[in-house]
Amino acid sequence: MIDLDEIDRDLLRELSRDATQNAGALGRRLGLSQPATWRRIRRLETAGILRGRRLHLDAEALGFGVTVFLGVKLVTKGQVDLGDFERAVSAIPEVQTVEHVLGLYDYRLRVVARDIPDFERILRRRIMTLPGAGAVEANVLLNEERRPGPIG
Template sequence: MSARAEFDEVDMAILRALQEDGGRSAKAVAQLVGLSQPACWRRIRRLEEEGVIRGRRVRLDLRRLGYEVTVFLGVKLAARGRASLEDFERAVTAIPEVQLVQHVLGVYDYRLKVVARDLADFERILRRRILTLPGVGEVESNVLLSEEKSTPGLS
């Protein structure tokens, strides 16, 4: 498999349909994209085997579950070196409220997405969990006010 494979319009339509609703059956996707169910199933299977489709997820409304605050953190590690990166990554991924961990290039080493029930809960998570992680030096917090667009894949 090449790092970047070529996909035709039907493949792209299938991906958009599944991105919109990952629970759609091959039959439902086939009807949307104008294929037979077996042909659509084969294409979906190929896209999965090639790693283009990496799974299907349920998108939850976190506010309805009581998570009212989303905070993006920029984390700069104090110590450099591969061991400190691995220790930090192992520890941060174990925190349930941390939904996203991205190793980035720029001012900060990592970008995190953290959810909390309220600001007091976020402060507890920050003080007791994030700031005590191995290698953490500097942290910048940005509280999400509103989300204008959220497109997890193709638009």
């Protein structure tokens, strides 16, 4: 754990907004030199605060107009190897995220599909045939606002 000063927090906000910015542009925005900015980025990476940089793909622009969050309850947890379920669900290309959760459902999945009939096909042929898959609850995403999250 490292102490973050206000410049570190500003740097994290800028990177969470657009991780493609180079150290020179970030430095100019924050009032730092390029080498000083680069050292701060390296320090944040070494501390594990920054872990990689991701490109956000626009699913809709790629032809996937529907996003559905699925809650999946396993039939009997004691009889199902969670690893088998996780490996099988992770192999489905339309499943973007797999989260093992505590609550009414055992897993929360983020699934993209071209349209509702395509989602129904994915649900029936791929998800409901997974080892241990039981009850599911689907919530269709209407819109999404991405936020960088808290930066203390």
